[in-house]
Amino acid sequence: MSAMISRQVxxxxxxxxxxxRFITAGSVDDGKSTLIGRLLFDSKGIFSDQLEAMSQTRYxxxxxxxxxxxxxxxxLEAEREQGITIDVAYRYFxxxxxxxxxxxxxxxxxxxxxxxxxxxTADAVIILIDASKVKLNDNGRVTLLEQTKRxxxxxxxxxxxxxxxxxxxxxxxxxxxTVYTHIVQAYQEFAQxxxxxxxxxxxxxxxxxxxVVASGDKMPWYQGPTLIEWLExxxxxxxxxxxxxxxxxxxxxxxxxxxxxxxxxxxxxxxxGKVSKGDKLLVQPSGLNxxxxxxxxxxxxxxxxxxxxxxxxLLEEHLDISRGDMFTAADHxxxxxxxxxxxVCWLSEEPLDPRRKYxxxxxxxxxxxxxxxxxxxxxxxxxxxxxxxxxQLNDIASVTLNMQRPLIADAYNMNRSTGSFILIxxxxxxxxxxxxIRLNGSGVENAS
Amino acid sequence: xxxxxxxHLIDAAGNHYLDWLESEAIHIMREVAAECSNPALxxxxxxxxxxxxxxxxxxFHPGKFPFPLVHxxxxxxxxxxxxxxxxxxxxxxxxxxxxxxxxxIKRGTVRLRNPETDSRNAAQAxxxxxxxxxxxxxxxxxxxxxxxxxxxxxxxxxxxxxxxxQWNPRAQRPELWDLYNTRLHPGENMRVFPISNWTELDVWxxxxxxxxxxxxxxxxxxxxxxxxxxxxxxxTDLTQIQKNEVVETRIVRxxxxxxxxxxxxxxxxxxxxxxxxxxxxxxxxTERGATRMDDQASEASMEHxxxxxxx
Ligand SMILES: Nc1nc2c(ncn2[C@@H]2O[C@H](COP(=O)(O)OP(=O)(O)O)[C@@H](O)[C@H]2O)c(=O)[nH]1
Numbered sequence: 001m002s003a004m005i006s007r008q009v010x011x012x013x014x015x016x017x018x019x020x021r022f023i024t025a026g027s028v029d030d031g032k033s034t035l036i037g038r039l040l041f042d043s044k045g046i047f048s049d050q051l052e053a054m055s056q057t058r059y060x061x062x063x064x065x066x067x068x069x070x071x072x073x074x075x076l077e078a079e080r081e082q083g084i085t086i087d088v089a090y091r092y093f094x095x096x097x098x099x100x101x102x103x104x105x106x107x108x109x110x111x112x113x114x115x116x117x118x119x120x121t122a123d124a125v126i127i128l129i130d131a132s133k134v135k136l137n138d139n140g141r142v143t144l145l146e147q148t149k150r151x152x153x154x155x156x157x158x159x160x161x162x163x164x165x166x167x168x169x170x171x172x173x174x175x176x177x178t179v180y181t182h183i184v185q186a187y188q189e190f191a192q193x194x195x196x197x198x199x200x201x202x203x204x205x206x207x208x209x210x211x212v213v214a215s216g217d218k219m220p221w222y223q224g225p226t227l228i229e230w231l232e233x234x235x236x237x238x239x240x241x242x243x244x245x246x247x248x249x250x251x252x253x254x255x256x257x258x259x260x261x262x263x264x265x266x267x268x269x270x271x272x273g274k275v276s277k278g279d280k281l282l283v284q285p286s287g288l289n290x291x292x293x294x295x296x297x298x299x300x301x302x303x304x305x306x307x308x309x310x311x312x313x314l315l316e317e318h319l320d321i322s323r324g325d326m327f328t329a330a331d332h333x334x335x336x337x338x339x340x341x342x343x344v345c346w347l348s349e350e351p352l353d354p355r356r357k358y359x360x361x362x363x364x365x366x367x368x369x370x371x372x373x374x375x376x377x378x379x380x381x382x383x384x385x386x387x388x389x390x391x392q393l394n395d396i397a398s399v400t401l402n403m404q405r406p407l408i409a410d411a412y413n414m415n416r417s418t419g420s421f422i423l424i425x426x427x428x429x430x431x432x433x434x435x436x437i438r439l440n441g442s443g444v445e446n447a448s
Numbered sequence: 449x450x451x452x453x454x455x456h457l458i459d460a461a462g463n464h465y466l467d468w469l470e471s472e473a474i475h476i477m478r479e480v481a482a483e484c485s486n487p488a489l490x491x492x493x494x495x496x497x498x499x500x501x502x503x504x505x506x507x508f509h510p511g512k513f514p515f516p517l518v519h520x521x522x523x524x525x526x527x528x529x530x531x532x533x534x535x536x537x538x539x540x541x542x543x544x545x546x547x548x549x550x551x552x553i554k555r556g557t558v559r560l561r562n563p564e565t566d567s568r569n570a571a572q573a574x575x576x577x578x579x580x581x582x583x584x585x586x587x588x589x590x591x592x593x594x595x596x597x598x599x600x601x602x603x604x605x606x607x608x609x610x611x612x613x614q615w616n617p618r619a620q621r622p623e624l625w626d627l628y629n630t631r632l633h634p635g636e637n638m639r640v641f642p643i644s645n646w647t648e649l650d651v652w653x654x655x656x657x658x659x660x661x662x663x664x665x666x667x668x669x670x671x672x673x674x675x676x677x678x679x680x681x682x683x684t685d686l687t688q689i690q691k692n693e694v695v696e697t698r699i700v701r702x703x704x705x706x707x708x709x710x711x712x713x714x715x716x717x718x719x720x721x722x723x724x725x726x727x728x729x730x731x732x733x734t735e736r737g738a739t740r741m742d743d744q745a746s747e748a749s750m751e752h753x754x755x756x757x758x759x
Binding site: 018019087088089090091092094098099101113114116117120121250251253255263267268269296297298299308309310312323347359361362364416417420421422424429430431434 | 464465467468469470471474475478479481482505506507508509510511594595601602617620621622623624625626627629631632633644645647649
């Protein structure tokens with residue numbers, strides 16, 4: 001008993017490896033729910049009462065007596081009635097090495113918006129391909145399905161750091177290495193076209209569990225890591241700490257009156273880089289210089305703090321700084337942009353109206369903005385670009401926006417936090433678009 | 449469990465993911481303070497809201513909280529929890545607003561078939577909405593977590609409620625990166641869940657790391673209970689003992705604290721935070737599944753209650 005507890009306890013504490021957020025992308029019936037169910041189940045994340053609730057579930061998809069792993073992940077009654085999933089759901093599990101958050105997004109064509117949402121916070125993506133659905137042409141080559149291409153393009157645009165292609169349902173193709181190799185070859189070629197890097201491929205069966213958590217004995221020809229081993233090994237502390245400082249001011253705290261001795265703290269989260277006591281910083285957009293007097297975390301004073309930490313900065317100088325301003329590294333300031341070129345994904349049923357202005361939320365700033373030009377719509381299925389006059393739900397396009405006040409920003413591929421924004425409808429207050437700032441012709445511009 | 453393992457587990461100081469979760473929660477609270485005009489923090493005395501208070505301290509120190517604490521009191525409470533709620537509020541020197549389901553019953557806005565014994569958990573939603581209207585709150589910060597229950601797995605961090613206080617899963621705003629859309633029309637409001645991404649185990653590890661005090665009923669104690677449908681029903685003034693049922697004294701603890709008429713303890717001798725962490729790590733039953741009769745009534749009951757304005 002005690003041995004068991006300590007193993008589990010180690011599993012739960014997942015100390016050094018931090019947290020990994022990933023997304024699963026696949027089309028209906030590729031086995032996404034089964035795979036997630038398998039990950040939760042095999043990592044002992046499935047709690048026994050959820051299993052009980054499942055066997056009483058009224059809307060059965062199959063007559064199968066075995067537990068249908070995909071039912072574990074179906075959320076709302078509205079969805080079970082229709083047998084579909086309509087939104088992003090978040091799932092949690094842990095292994096001895098690390099904790100995971102899965103953004104579980106449905107694969108229907110009309111839900112690009114959900115994948116974009118899930119991908120926005122993901123460090124890794126699992127792209128599922130159903131091996132039994134892929135046809136081998138006469139010339140021995142494989143044609144990938146449109147949805148596989150669509151998911152890959154979104155992963156590229158959202159700049160997900162790590163990509164794994166999971167070739168699923170290997171049991172249905174006799175665990176045949178040739179099938180696997182052909183699919184991987186076709187995928188590699190396609191990935192190169194799109195600009196996706198760091199691809200890993202894994203043959204698996206979500207249903208039987210081969211190569212998900214354990215290797216199994218069906219595919220001795222595959223020597224690589226299992227899916228979970230791969231997920232456990234990914235580094236997420238990328239170069240975030242080495243990048244120049246970005247500290248958007250969230251709140252200004254004033255205490256003990258307004259005299260010179262009063263406390264004035266600048267609260268926020270460090271989005272990139274490090275800050276130490278004594279550092280000389282730039283305040284943007286004012287261009288003023290500031291010296292860090294202290295870094296506070298509750299009642300502790302820190303010598304330095306790094307990306308990811310929420311802290312309060314005190315300065316030597318008395319400056320006029322407010323929410324929306326940004327502290328940056330003096331030798332590597334952020335760009336100051338009155339107009340930006342960006343890739344946007346349209347998230348609303350109501351199309352873009354270029355005559356209207358929208359609220360643009362970027363870091364801790366909100367400014368009025370207008371789309372002045374739509375350069376090209378990207379057809380995510382064919383990767384073709386088309387001229388258009390407006391944007392509809394799920395469209396992805398390259399546009400230029402004009403802002404009332406400049407943004408203090410970076411390119412999205414340099415920094416996700418300072419390179420992303422959302423658009424909010426002035427009247428309905430809906431979130432209507434997600435945007436990624438492009439400064440150097442990457443993204444849609446570059447998609448071939 | 450040997451001491452080395454225990455130390456490894458409790459000594460979460462270098463625990464990156466707890467730091468990450470904490471920093472995310474602080475960031476969310478500061479966004480509320482910056483962008484919402486009249487927020488409140490729902491404080492019940494339960495463990496999740498105790499974590500919220502700690503996050504608020506870290507977010508706003510050395511200042512006071514930029515919002516009052518609010519408790520929607522069903523009137524069916526564990527005395528220890530109410531005592532703890534008042535003590536903790538006084539220690540922090542923060543302002544606590546209490547509104548009672550009892551008052552809604554008197555007004556006639558809450559109707560119960562049997563006001564003495566019926567669960568008041570669902571009625572809580574009505575009193576909460578009345579409180580939101582009374583104080584014109586535009587955002588209520590709550591301690592709900594996505595791992596609690598499957599209707600919560602799709603919950604946003606900033607969860608939009610229409611002018612009837614209702615949650616419509618299809619009307620939720622997409623949430624990208626950590627850019628939260630806090631814009632509202634008059635009468636609409638937000639529920640904000642800074643610890644959405646925490647699991648029950650994370651909460652306990654955080655309580656251990658931060659040495660947070662909790663109501664005593666979270667720890668193993670002797671209690672008179674009745675076994676019914678796999679639950680241990682605590683014997684209270686409201687309990688109706690059925691034929692063939694026996695009252696027994698068991699060593700139990702609570703994993704959640706809610707309305708006494710529908711919150712059940714689990715058999716456990718875990719008397720310290722460390723022992724609870726060890727149990728939680730190997731537990732295969734979700735905390736609501738183990739302890740909440742109201743969630744068992746139908747498979748979609750949490751979804752239905754959320755639609756009606758529940759947390
Ligand atoms: N033979 C086989 N069937 C699978 C595998 N993975 C999933 N399936 C089946 O494929 C169907 C669709 O799976 P599901 O997980 O619901 O797909 P989703 O729509 O992508 O979530 C179900 O009947 C699964 O049992 C696999 O590896 N092998």
